[in-house]
Amino acid sequence: MKINNTISPSLWATALVLLTNLFASQTAQALPSFARQTGMPCTSCHTQAFGPNLNAYGRSFKLNGYTWGGNESALSRFGGMAMASISNTKKNNDDIPNDHVLANRGFNSNNNVAFDQASLFYGGKVFGKMGAFVQFTYDGVASRFALDNTDIRIANDVDWLDQNFVYGVSFNNGPTVQDLWNSTPAWGFPYASSPFGPSYAGPIIDGVAGQVGGATLYTMINNTFFLEAGAYSSFAKYVQKGMGQWSPDGTVKINGGAPYWRIGLQHEAKGHYVSLGHFGFRTDIQPDPNAPVTDRYTDLGVDFNYQYLANPLHIYEVKANYTREQQQLFATYNGGDGSERINQQLGFFGLNGTYTYDQTYGITAGFNHIYGNRDSVVYSASPTNKPNSEYFTFELDYVPFGKKAATDDSYLNLKFAAQYIAYTRLNGADKNYDNTGRNASDNNTLYFNTWLAF
Template sequence: MNILQRSKSLNKRQLLIVCELVFFISISNTAFALPSFTRQTGMACISCHTQAFGPNLTPLGRQFKLNAYSSGGGDSFLSRFGGTIQGSLTNTKRNDDKFINPDNPNFDANFKNRGYNSNNNLALDQASVFFGGKVLQQMGAFVQFSYDGIYNRLSLDNTDIRLSSESDVLDKNLIYGISFNNNPTVQDLWNTTPAWGFPYVGSSLANTPAVGPIIGALGQQVGGATLYSMIDDLVFLEAGAYTSFAKYAQKGLGEWDNGAVKIDGGAPYWRIALQKDWHGHYFSLGHFGFRANIQPNVNIAGTDRYTDLGMDFNYQYLANPLHIYEVKASYIREQQELLATANQGGATHPQQQIGFLGLNGSYTYDQTYSFAAGFNHLSGSTDTTLYASPTNKPNSEYFTFELDYVPFGKTASAGIESYLNIRFALQYVAYTRFNGSSKNYTNVQPGDTGMPRNASDNNTLYLNTWLIF
């Protein structure tokens, strides 16, 4: 991720994007969260989504996903197809010319001639087509192909193909199935793991911390299968494994680049969770884990081992649909054995650890207006080679505040209204620590060229418009 730049006026390309967004907004009458699911089930978006939009699920939404997206069956097979468009405006506290100035040591050639300024840029974040819903009686899928307007790239996005069945064993209901997917935790139900965690949107042009758990960094580069079961609507168990797609496959899917990493062999993944819905008070408590041997340089033999162990908690108050309250928490502890990286001169100490804490809460009124706040803290071991910051640590800390407005998705419809839904989000991210330090994290010393950047210089105001049809 890289930082946006500041300008005093909008160029013609940006004005064109504004006109396109206004057009899409103007044709929206009534709409739904994932319209293909609405067309299939006949239920309004509020049945499965706490904000009538986006990935955040209610108990019914989790049940629908658990049953392989195959509940219901109304409307035609073609109605399972749809699309989405996201546009945005991003402002950062301090200008940075890394996208436009080749003399900047951090110049990103991926954005050369893309029309960005030093700040206040409009962008077409993403445009996607997807299939979502039942394929056969007990088989369903969510498959998304996306055009990334920031990186000018078309690729296979998050994909989850499921088969499931249901039976009674010893007077206990048992739902069981298999998920084929391309992103560890994309198949998860609770919105506390990396693939669908808060915040659900963010600027691809904003500067973000350089370090994070490996479980959240392999999306679309890997493929895997997991077996799962839900026992008596109380205990959830899941286990499976992932491996890297072959180089030619990643190129074909639009995911390969020179910095891609490779899993050596298979990488096991597991998940355990307990859940209980008590008179509109929903609770879940879980554990998840992932272990992978990663080849950091595909041209040099040798692997690093990453072991991620996570805990998560989810509470939702859904007794009164007019007022919905949610609290989510997760913590991931990653043990790193960087033998290959150390042998190649990339780390001083092969044994490393990082810890990532995420907390967030939200209030939603009438499933139309919502306010959410989140706190994230990342800490790690000291290494003078691996982390080029004044503290030689990866530590980052930041707060995220978001206001959302979703005008539609409150009623069910099989007409043209079921092909349109929209959300407006205003988000602010405030950093108190970034890549190891709150001040001069770029490690610029007296006499060096360039100006030091502080953590708060990356504070980001992000306005997002998200249309699904």
């Protein structure tokens, strides 16, 4: 999710989410090292043979700390990935050559070929009941390195009072990075998108990954009822800088701890899987480290998943999520200079459906809707003074490999994707949304992506 620097709740929040968008990629989690560790093909954990989207076994593998499997070779836990793309927009975007970073990297107002990113991973068992998913990423567009999504777990299970409990602790660098379902911000669709797309508002839970650290305790009871709770705090500035997640305008400063919680219900019968969940995150952000006043963000979300997995030749999925953010902008308001009012609301709704044939060919259609209060200061660049945006995403995928359990095959994993995003509203309007004559549909993007993991 991206936030435009002229419409965000504050200048700090703008820089924060844009910075996170550069370095907290969603394109991970489907690690060939997991296949090498378990001796199983990628299709055992994923609805396609490649990509973050998990099936029931994949969720259980993550829940139990990434430790299943008999391969004890530490070297097999290491892997990597690379991604390249071509992006075309309906009309040229002059902001790209006017951006000094993008211009210096040789990017044009349209038809850009990019080396999106490259990552190194440690994925799998560390020792005993401890496992880890750790990603280091080079952003080929911004030409920067960063510690990306990281989840270190210690997990176990026990039978007590005729009930089975899987329990554990996760140490991670962002709320929902540790989540089991692909309907929360860290792992939601689309799993890859053009780095040259437009920016729009999004909830803070989708904007702090990589700049915070936290721990959560969790349990799954009888593979049905899931509970998780924990808290996050911002890394010190020198730590953020060392991890490649810091900039002068985008440092996260959380006042105290930021609680996070997650509840989920799931059930599977005759190949039909359904889950319903709730998640929440509340944080007090201190925009000025020299001033004690803070902005409070409270995100409350619900999500839904359906998967038909009875026949691996034909897999059907539907995912939905809704997040409502209550903003109390005590620091940003500053007598009306930073916002028109203290209390603001922002909402995000996402829905997508996927059909996968033979875990090789996939087609997905998605819809996203963002809305918020009218504010002539926060959203001054919008002709309606609102952050409202709406867009549709269509994607075709081809995954030729990942169906064999052989170790050699785990070093050749490819995914080809063709994606089209159609914008019907952007930053409050469908026409002249930025007061320069540009329409929302002018940003419609055709994106071709090639993704290699090994």
